[in-house]
Structure formats: C-alpha cells, structure tokens
Amino acid sequence: MTLFRFFIATIALATAVLMIKITAINQEDGEKSTNKNKTVRDLASISTSTTKADRPGDNDIDSTIPAIVASSKQALVQLEACYEVDNCNFPSTDPREYGMAIGQAIKAELHSLYQKIETSKLTDESISTMARHYLSTPDGYIKEEALLILATQPTSEANLYAILNHVLDYHDANLTDMAMNELVRYKNSEHGQIINDYLKKNLLTGGHFAGLTIAKSISLFLNEDNIRDYQKIAKKMGPQSQSAKFLLASIEDYKKKHE
Known part of the structure; x- marks a missing residue:
C-alpha cells in the first residue's frame, strides 16, 4: 500500500513538472510571436515612411519650364526651316518679302515665349541658350525679342558675350540702347x-548709330577709374564728332553729380 502511494505521488509530481514546462514554453512562444508581430509592424512603418520621403512630390520636378521652351522651340525650328525652302505659307513672289515674313513670324513666336516667361517668372538655362541663338541672327526685330528674353534670366558670362558680340554694335540705335x-x-x-573695353572699342571703331547711343548712355558706366579713358577717347574722335560731343556731355554730367 505504501509502495502504491509512493508511485501515485511520483506520477503526480512528474505531471506537475511537465505542466510547468508546457506553460513556460507557451509563454515563450507567445512573447516571440508578439515580438515578431511588433518587428513586422515596425518594419512596415519604416518602409512606408522611407517610401514617402523618397518619393518626389508633384512640386519637386518642374515640368512647366521644359514644356514651354520645347513647345516654342519646335515652332521656331519649323519657322527657321522655311528659310531653306520656298513652300511655306508666306509670300513667295519676292524673296526679300518672303524672308521678312519669316522673320516677323519668328519675332511673334519669341514675343509669345517672352510673355509666358515674364508672367511665370521662369528661369532655365535652356531659355538663355535659345535667346543667345536668336541674338546671333541678322534680323534686328528678332534680336530685340531675344534680348528681352535674355533680360529675364540670371546673368552669365555666355549671356554677356552674346550681348557684346551680337547686339552692342548693331545699326539700330534702339537695340543698342x-x-x-x-x-x-x-x-x-x-x-x-570687359564691358568697358567693348564700349571703348565701339566708340572708336564701331558703327555710327551705335557710337552715338553708347556716348549718350556712357554715364551708366562711368567711374573714377575709367573717366579719364573716355576723355581721351573723346579727344581722339575730334571736336566735330557728334559722338564725341555726346560723350563729353555725359562726362560733364557725371562730374556734376559727383562733385
């Protein structure tokens, strides 16, 4: 009887130990499951956050500037091609009239582009590149629109030399101004x-109308370092030179303002 009771007690003890181990295992599995779910949620949150941060918004890429430039460029290229053929929808009985009509169409397209740029305050290197191209054409009306466009863009060395080489000495006083x-x-x-060197050169050897306009507006560029140079240029021109008279008048006006 005593042996039987001992056997029963041993079985009960073993069962209790087994139940404790099972409970511990279940708790551990539960914690692992909870931690795993938490990790998955955290990774999902990080992934979502990173995706949103890396994804460019609608305002990050401005497609308006290229669209405007591309649209005008396409139209302008087609118009320029008309110089090479005589089957465009322009008067063709007189070659000179035909060329002038193309020029007016290019001017109109450039002016339309200028208005869009001015209204939207757009700046882009492609705009300056296009403007520089049309500054190099011989048509003064086209040059005028190209210069208006260039004036809306940031200053650059390339833009400066385009003005100095293709506009400053042009035979249209308004364009030089x-x-x-x-x-x-x-x-x-x-x-x-560099600007002063170009101004001096054009006063001495440039076109008549350009020289007159530069002489009238030279006060915009006069300073204590260059005023004597311009006085010497006026002397070289001679007393009968109209440009020299305007130049000396500008110098005297500058002196009075800075006395």
Whole structure:
C-alpha cells in the first residue's frame, strides 16, 4: 500500500513538472510571436515612411519650364526651316518679302515665349541658350525679342558675350540702347573691365548709330577709374564728332553729380 502511494505521488509530481514546462514554453512562444508581430509592424512603418520621403512630390520636378521652351522651340525650328525652302505659307513672289515674313513670324513666336516667361517668372538655362541663338541672327526685330528674353534670366558670362558680340554694335540705335541697359546688370561684376573695353572699342571703331547711343548712355558706366579713358577717347574722335560731343556731355554730367 505504501509502495502504491509512493508511485501515485511520483506520477503526480512528474505531471506537475511537465505542466510547468508546457506553460513556460507557451509563454515563450507567445512573447516571440508578439515580438515578431511588433518587428513586422515596425518594419512596415519604416518602409512606408522611407517610401514617402523618397518619393518626389508633384512640386519637386518642374515640368512647366521644359514644356514651354520645347513647345516654342519646335515652332521656331519649323519657322527657321522655311528659310531653306520656298513652300511655306508666306509670300513667295519676292524673296526679300518672303524672308521678312519669316522673320516677323519668328519675332511673334519669341514675343509669345517672352510673355509666358515674364508672367511665370521662369528661369532655365535652356531659355538663355535659345535667346543667345536668336541674338546671333541678322534680323534686328528678332534680336530685340531675344534680348528681352535674355533680360529675364540670371546673368552669365555666355549671356554677356552674346550681348557684346551680337547686339552692342548693331545699326539700330534702339537695340543698342536696350543692350546698354542690360549691360548695367553686369557692370559691378568681375566682367566690368570687359564691358568697358567693348564700349571703348565701339566708340572708336564701331558703327555710327551705335557710337552715338553708347556716348549718350556712357554715364551708366562711368567711374573714377575709367573717366579719364573716355576723355581721351573723346579727344581722339575730334571736336566735330557728334559722338564725341555726346560723350563729353555725359562726362560733364557725371562730374556734376559727383562733385
């Protein structure tokens, strides 16, 4: 009887130990499951957050500028191609009239582009590139629109040289005057001396109308460092030179303002 009771007690003890182990295992599995679910949720949260941060928003890529430029460029390329053929929808009985009509169409397209740029305050290197291209054409009306466009863009060395080489000495006084006003944006930069060198050269050897316009507007660029140079240029021109008279008048006006 005693042996039987001992056997029963042993079985009960073993059963109790087994139940304790099973409970411990279940608790451990539950914790692992909870931690695993938490880890999955955390990873999902991180993944979602990273995806949102890395995904560019609608305002990160401005497609308006390329679209406007591309649209105008396509139209302008088609118009320029008309110079090479005579089957475009322009008057063709007189070659000169035909070319002028193409020029007016290009001018109109450039002016439309200028208005869009001015209204939207757009800046992009592709705009400057296009403007520089049309500054190099011989048509003064086209140059005028190209210069208006260039004036809406940030200053750059490439833009400066385009103005100096293709506009400053043009035979249209109004266009030269526009160029002088645009060059004011560059006069206090590291390119100031380059501008003065071009102005001096054009006063001495440039076209008549360009020289007159530069002489009238030279006060925009006069300073204590260059005023004597311009006095010497006026002397070289001679007393009968109209440009020299305007140049000396500008110098005297500058002196009075800075006495």
